[in-house]
Amino acid sequence: MYWDKKHETMPKEQLRELQLARLKATVKRVYENVPFYRKKFDERGMAPEDIKALDDIKNLPFTVKQDLRDNYPFGLFAVPSEEVVRVHASSGTTGKPIVVGYTRNDINMWSELIARAIVMAGGGPREVIQNGYGYGLFTGGLGVHYGAEKLGATVVPVSGGNTDRQLMLMQDFGTTILTCTPSYALFLAEEGKNAGIDFTKLPLKAGIFGAEPWSERMRAQLEEKLAISAHDIYGLSEVLGPGVSMECQEKKGMHIFEDHFIAEVIDPETGEQLPFGQQGELVFTSLTKEAFPIIRYRTRDITTLTEETCSCGRTHIRMKRVTGRSDDMLIIRGVNVFPSQIESVLLEFGDTEPHYLLVVDRKGNLDELEIWVELSDRFFSDKVRFIEELEGRLRSRIGSVLGINARIKLVEPRTIPRSEGKAKRVVDKREI
Amino acid sequence: MRIKQISIFLENKSGRLAKVTSVLGENSINIRALSIADTTDFGILRLIVNDPDKAFNALKEAGFTVTSTDVIAVEVPDRPGGLAGALTVLQEAGINIEYLYAFLQKATNAALVVFRVEQLDEAINALQNNGIRTLEEKEVYSL
Numbered sequence: 001m002y003w004d005k006k007h008e009t010m011p012k013e014q015l016r017e018l019q020l021a022r023l024k025a026t027v028k029r030v031y032e033n034v035p036f037y038r039k040k041f042d043e044r045g046m047a048p049e050d051i052k053a054l055d056d057i058k059n060l061p062f063t064v065k066q067d068l069r070d071n072y073p074f075g076l077f078a079v080p081s082e083e084v085v086r087v088h089a090s091s092g093t094t095g096k097p098i099v100v101g102y103t104r105n106d107i108n109m110w111s112e113l114i115a116r117a118i119v120m121a122g123g124g125p126r127e128v129i130q131n132g133y134g135y136g137l138f139t140g141g142l143g144v145h146y147g148a149e150k151l152g153a154t155v156v157p158v159s160g161g162n163t164d165r166q167l168m169l170m171q172d173f174g175t176t177i178l179t180c181t182p183s184y185a186l187f188l189a190e191e192g193k194n195a196g197i198d199f200t201k202l203p204l205k206a207g208i209f210g211a212e213p214w215s216e217r218m219r220a221q222l223e224e225k226l227a228i229s230a231h232d233i234y235g236l237s238e239v240l241g242p243g244v245s246m247e248c249q250e251k252k253g254m255h256i257f258e259d260h261f262i263a264e265v266i267d268p269e270t271g272e273q274l275p276f277g278q279q280g281e282l283v284f285t286s287l288t289k290e291a292f293p294i295i296r297y298r299t300r301d302i303t304t305l306t307e308e309t310c311s312c313g314r315t316h317i318r319m320k321r322v323t324g325r326s327d328d329m330l331i332i333r334g335v336n337v338f339p340s341q342i343e344s345v346l347l348e349f350g351d352t353e354p355h356y357l358l359v360v361d362r363k364g365n366l367d368e369l370e371i372w373v374e375l376s377d378r379f380f381s382d383k384v385r386f387i388e389e390l391e392g393r394l395r396s397r398i399g400s401v402l403g404i405n406a407r408i409k410l411v412e413p414r415t416i417p418r419s420e421g422k423a424k425r426v427v428d429k430r431e432i
Numbered sequence: 433m434r435i436k437q438i439s440i441f442l443e444n445k446s447g448r449l450a451k452v453t454s455v456l457g458e459n460s461i462n463i464r465a466l467s468i469a470d471t472t473d474f475g476i477l478r479l480i481v482n483d484p485d486k487a488f489n490a491l492k493e494a495g496f497t498v499t500s501t502d503v504i505a506v507e508v509p510d511r512p513g514g515l516a517g518a519l520t521v522l523q524e525a526g527i528n529i530e531y532l533y534a535f536l537q538k539a540t541n542a543a544l545v546v547f548r549v550e551q552l553d554e555a556i557n558a559l560q561n562n563g564i565r566t567l568e569e570k571e572v573y574s575l
Contacts, residue, residue: 375441375474375497376497377497377498377499380439380441380497380498380499381439381499382437382439382476382478382499382501382548383476383530383531383548384469384471384476387441387474387476388471409473410441410443410473410474411443412441412442412443412448412495412496412497413495413496413497414495415443
């Protein structure tokens with residue numbers, strides 16, 4: 001089953017032609033409308049006309065997260081503000097988020113891709129889709145929502161959290177497809193079981209899980225505990241949001257929607273493009289986006305691409321599960337966390353040489369973040385109240401900067417291990 | 433009238449108190465009074481010692497988070513209601529007590545109590561005006 005058979009099964013040669021035409025148009029659009037790109041192209045002595053073949057993409061400059069931050073908030077938009085119908089934002093490494101925008105056409109394209117994704121998971125217009133992704137600035141909630149509506153399904157916009165209500169609605173509304181982070185889905189499964197729910201008796205049949213890394217082990221658990229078919233979805237705000245790639249019924253990698261994106265894998269050290277089958281950093285170029293086109297965005301996600309034909313009939317290349325990051329970003333409960341965010345808060349508090357450690361663990365299927373902070377003389381007092389107040393202020397500030405709650409643990413000086421050169425900032429105990 | 437108290441941050445893990453006391457022992461520092469305030473995650477050890485400056489430096493060097501605070505040592509009559517008398521005086525003078533603790537040993541027939549208050553001078557005056565003695569620094573350190 002396909003949502004858009006023409007594009008999803010387009011013969012390779014035709015697909016490459018479409019990509020080339022769209023790449024040329026995108027490059028022209030950014031060159032003409034975004035000073036940032038024009039400057040970068042000019043510095044390389046490149047003009048949009050230099051893109052003659054798909055392979056020429058490797059001569060284009062990379063775009064990195066810092067570029068998005070430097071152009072906060074709307075500097076990389078390629079359309080006038082009246083054409084932007086929505087913005088989303090995701091966490092950056094400092095207080096300022098990364099902002100992306102969408103035109104009406106962009107929202108429509110995004111919805112199309114989510115509709116494709118739901119069909120790939122075995123869904124159709126008659127589904128009741130319980131959308132447990134967070135609604136708001138995060139792309140997950142609204143992205144899936146509009147796609148599910150496009151498909152003609154019934155969306156239950158429950159957003160994240162509130163487990164009792166999730167379980168109640170799932171039973172009462174007859175949810176057939178659950179969309180949320182895989183760790184939250186496992187948590188729901190456990191809580192449901194404890195509440196005496198027999199998932200095999202519910203109409204629930206599929207799950208579309210993303211926004212954080214997961215594993216085949218977790219898939220097996222989810223499929224068994226929830227009595228569903230569990231599918232991996234991938235995306236990132238900078239490129240679109242969820243719906244950049246999605247697993248079909250074969251579950252042998254996620255098809256990248258190549259009519260809208262060009263994916264490359266590069267060596268994160270040298271920036272050299274790597275051949276199919278070789279592991280490296282994933283890089284995306286958007287082909288149809290209007291408000292926020294992006295050229296060769298370095299995702300920092302480590303994966304492998306495969307060009308082998310898939311028995312589902314789709315011709316789009318596939319990416320393996322993301323196995324890691326080429327930077328120090330952590331994904332905790334679906335939220336991107338950078339250790340440097342903690343550092344910026346500690347500096348804000350006047351800790352001139354902050355020493356800290358992020359300890360992430362998964363307890364009962366939910367991620368927990370504990371932040372160890374070495375208590376410097378500046379923060380110390382003989383009064384318990386003073387230190388507890390400090391702890392409270394740190395907790396609330398870190399919570400608002402990261403967007404998730406963390407436990408603060410004050411530790412004695414020089415107890416967090418120092419290593420030569422790069423400090424160790426993260427201990428990730430999760431077994432995913 | 434003011435005496436120096438040394439406070440040390442302690443994580444709640446085994447061996448920390450032993451480490452502090454050995455550092456003090458190695459530096460021939462004698463503990464006169466102590467108290468520990470503890471929470472679920474950490475503790476604060478407060479000490480009155482015979483040589484607070486030396487203790488401060490030795491603990492700092494050993495890597496502890498240390499701070500020095502001025503407190504008062506009050507001589508309280510060693511009889512029922514003795515402490516209540518001193519507390520009433522402070523309460524009537526409108527002085528809040530952050531915390532207090534007793535000395536390990538007695539020098540005289542009176543009990544010695546360390547008071548941590550914000551308004552030190554006011555506290556000292558109020559106590560003296562009511563005939564309650566606060567100890568001099570050298571008296572405390574040489575106990």
